[in-house]
Amino acid sequence: MKRYILGAGAVVFVLTACGPDVASDSGDGALSAPDADSPSGEITIWDRSGDLYDVFDAAIDEFNHKYPDIVVHHEAVDIDAKLSNTLITGADVPDGVFLDDAKVAGFAEHLHDLSGVLEPYLDDIAGQKIDVNTVDGQIYGVPWDLNPGLLFYRADILDQLGIDPSSIETYDDLYDAAQQVKDANPDAAPIHLEQDAFLSQLWLEMFASQLGTSLADENGELRLDSPEYRQVLEWLDQVNKAGLGARGEYLGPADLATLENGEQVFVPWAIWWDFAPQQLLPETSGKWRAMPLPAWDEGGARSGAMGGSSFVIPNDAENAELAWLFYEFLVFDSVGYEAVYGPNDVYPGGLNTSVPSYAPAADPDRPLFEPLDALGGQDLWPVAIEAGNEIPGGTPIPRWWAGAVEYLGNNLQRMFDGDLTPDEVIRRSTEEIQTNLVDRQ
Missing domain, CATH: 3.40.190.10 (Periplasmic binding protein-like II)
Known part of the structure; x- marks a missing residue:
């Protein structure tokens, strides 16, 4: 592992x-x-x-x-x-x-x-x-x-394009804002899409957490096949197919390059991403800001646990x-x-x-x-506290969660490759996890 x-x-x-x-x-x-x-x-x-x-x-x-x-x-x-x-x-x-x-x-x-x-x-x-x-x-x-999950963004780029961060209240709003960035810069792929199978599954769980669900219920029963996971996967698939996603491994060389050159503008991730502008992004340190994640539906939770x-x-x-x-x-x-x-x-x-x-x-x-100089002097504390208060309740994480990466994490990557649809990710992953992990306990 x-x-x-x-x-x-x-x-x-x-x-x-x-x-x-x-x-x-x-x-x-x-x-x-x-x-x-x-x-x-x-x-x-x-x-x-x-x-x-x-x-x-x-x-x-x-x-x-x-x-x-x-x-x-x-x-x-x-x-x-x-x-x-x-x-x-x-x-x-x-x-x-x-x-x-x-x-x-x-x-x-x-x-x-x-x-x-x-x-x-x-x-x-x-x-x-x-x-x-x-x-x-x-x-x-x-x-x-x-x-808590937060949305990190390049404040300088949004300011240049006249995009008010406070207008990004839902993931549909984020999609529209990313399209505006790409219209202004065709080379941009504004939204981070995680390429590592393990981290992409953890990242997917952050999105699902916003919707009050997780890979397993309180009894360890698999519940991937649900409207909530389908909603998240369909949005990620839409972002990818529209060319609005920068696919890269978390803070790997390619990821850092697109963060620095302005091709990647939005990073929905846990609070610990703030390490990047503090230590790994010298050219753009001070240009990043953080806000609560968008909601999946109007009035929904603005954060999830990661x-x-x-x-x-x-x-x-x-x-x-x-x-x-x-x-x-x-x-x-x-x-x-x-x-x-x-x-x-x-x-x-x-x-x-x-x-x-x-x-x-x-x-x-x-x-x-x-306050963090790397976030332009932003006081991240109240933002993060508000986001933490927005996280819905959770469940114990079952012992087979890591093993599921071989199926769900990899199938999510196959979706980004264009080989699977969201429904196929759910169907195949459910069958594989149930057969190879849950039923064998």
């Missing part, structure tokens, strides 16, 4: 088929918070190496101001390579792990049920994050970030209750989430590639990160 490093501070998405399906066995270890006045002990916390590891590591000093007798052993680990075998063997199990939302359901039988300790916070956590962490009515992840991560606590953790205190501090304590998202040594302007899933931390009037 490929690994995708999705920008500085963004989530690393590596989906693997492991563990039970969402409606299968689940862990039975309901966790309780420690009742000691001065809890003490040692915990081992696994995070991935990189910028987020450094951000979380820097927050440990603040945690120890509150809990001076808890020693945190913070380890940079290849979680995708080590976690599954570690949980199965029960040897050297960490007390807490940073984990993709897409994997929580698959590991549920090895994880503590966190429903009890999360109960005081549930009303203030984004519903989509609770949903993706819930298996058979039990919650197995401490929800961390939201990754990825996300949470914190989990294994059943065999030696000091699970202390690990909960660490995650409670990072996610729900103002000192903790300000240390993570606010200006720090790693991100002097604050971590801006996601937003918190906890409402008090996601106050639109109290930004945790600063």
Whole structure:
């Protein structure tokens, strides 16, 4: 399985088929918070190496101001390579792990049920994050970030053409705006169309999320054959056939070239795309802006989820209750989430590639990160918070999701090649996923 490093501070998405399906066995270890006045002990916390590891590591000093007798052993680990075998063997199990939302359901039988300790916070956590962490009515992840979809656009080009971004309220409006760009520049292919099979399936799920659906329902049953997926695929097919789409792999050389030269003007993607103008687009940095995604239908949701991560606590953790205190501090304590998202040594302007899933931390009037020079000084915080609030609820992601890329992700690319119609993508992918993945569990 490929690994995708999705920008500085963004989530690393590596989906693997492991563990039970969402409606299968689940862990039975309901966790309780420690009742000691001065809890003490040692915990081992696994995070991935990189910028987020450094951000979380820097927050440990603040945690120890509150809990001076808890020693945190913070380890940079290849979680995708080590976690599954570690949980199965029960040897050297960490007390807490940073984990993709897409994997929580698959590991549920090895994880503590966190429903009890999360109960005081549930009303203030984004519903989509609770949903993706819930298996058979039990919650197995401490929800961390939201990754709302946004529409990034070249403000300078729209200004030159007299296109008001606020007029782009639906995907039909986006299509019309792209046609205006192409009429002015025949070489333009204004809308990004993802060429990588894995990321294109994740991208498709963002669009479907706006319509309140996903590849599987809460019981892990396939639901691709639906009016919602048909609507999305038909629009993408129309964009492609009209020559309005720039087909390229996410931030690959060809993609970057069309972004820089003005041929690609609109990028509907998760918030973590803002890494591109900050680090990879020196010629056009400062010319990009962000706004909520268009709605599929007038008055519909203006964002969908594209990825996300949470914190989990294994059943065999030696000091699970202390690990909960660490995650409670990072996610729900103002000192903790300000240390993570606010200006720090790693991100002097604050971590801006996601937003918190906890409402008090996601106050639109109290930004945790600063305006972005790469977006022309735009204050992305209220835009992203509004988009996060627009995300409909979700469902646990089934263990076969990654395997579906061989079928749905590839068939989507075949549609862009002109070999399949939207209906054929749905029919073939449904048959292949059901036969080769769902029925074989």
